[in-house]
Amino acid sequence: MKNSGSDELRSTFLDFFQERGHPHLPQAPLGPLDDPTLLFTSAGMVQFKPYFSSPLPPPHRRAVTVQRCLRLTDVENVGLTVRHATFFEMLGNFSFGDYFKKEAIEWAWEFTTQVLGMPKERLYPSVYKEDQEAFDLWAKHIGLGPDRVTRLGEKDNFWGPAGGSGACGPCSEIYWGQGPGVGCGRKECGPGC
Known part of the structure; x- marks a missing residue:
């Protein structure tokens, strides 16, 4: 297995999905601007909620992002498992009706x-x-x-x-x-x- 740092992993992920037709979109703010249901951005798809749950057309059929996330919904698991954290970067590839x-x-x-x-x-x-x-x-x-x-x-x-x-x-x-x-x-x- 290749041993790489976070910068190389991030870059490799973005390159992989850009080569497959996913434009690299900027991350959303850590505090969502137009979503009163959330205090913090807890997942990479938060900025795309309008395209998944309404007839609003997305700007692209595919996207790739690196999103800083702050998640408190499962804070009781932080430290108990190696897969729970409160602050992390989520690498995400998204399809808006283009593939499944x-x-x-x-x-x-x-x-x-x-x-x-x-x-x-x-x-x-x-x-x-x-x-x-x-x-x-x-x-x-x-x-x-x-x-x-x-x-x-x-x-x-x-x-x-x-x-x-x-x-x-x-x-x-x-x-x-x-x-x-x-x-x-x-x-x-x-x-x-």
């Missing part, structure tokens, strides 16, 4: 395995428990098999809304397997613990 799960999953896998060089045997995708389409894309299309894809509930694989209401839906994540010595110790330990 197939391309998003293919590109996520290509970026992590081919561009970053992460070993496939250490990567474990998760999907929302009722999202059969995403499960089949990972298990069959990408070729990981059903034992390598974990179905998780709303807490882990159902995104949103960012605020009290708005756009939401199932999501997919890729977990880095750290080996049995790092797990939670339970027999059913896996992504989402």
Whole structure:
């Protein structure tokens, strides 16, 4: 696996998606200007909420961003898990009706395995428990098999809304397997613990 700093990772991610037709758009302010439902920008898609939840036409069919985020909704998990933080940069690629799960999953896998060089045997995708389409894309299309894809509930694989209401839906994540010595110790330990 390539060892790179945050500047190189950010640049590599932006280049990858710009090569695939995603214009690099500027990040939104940390305090949303036109969204009374949020105190802080908690996700990369916050600036795009109007395009997901209203008939407002987006300025582009695709976009890639690097967004500074401040998230307090799960602050009780900060320090308990290695995957929770209050302030972070979120790298995001977005489609506004241009492509869907197939391309998003293919590109996520290509970026992590081919561009970053992460070993496939250490990567474990998760999907929302009722999202059969995403499960089949990972298990069959990408070729990981059903034992390598974990179905998780709303807490882990159902995104949103960012605020009290708005756009939401199932999501997919890729977990880095750290080996049995790092797990939670339970027999059913896996992504989402």
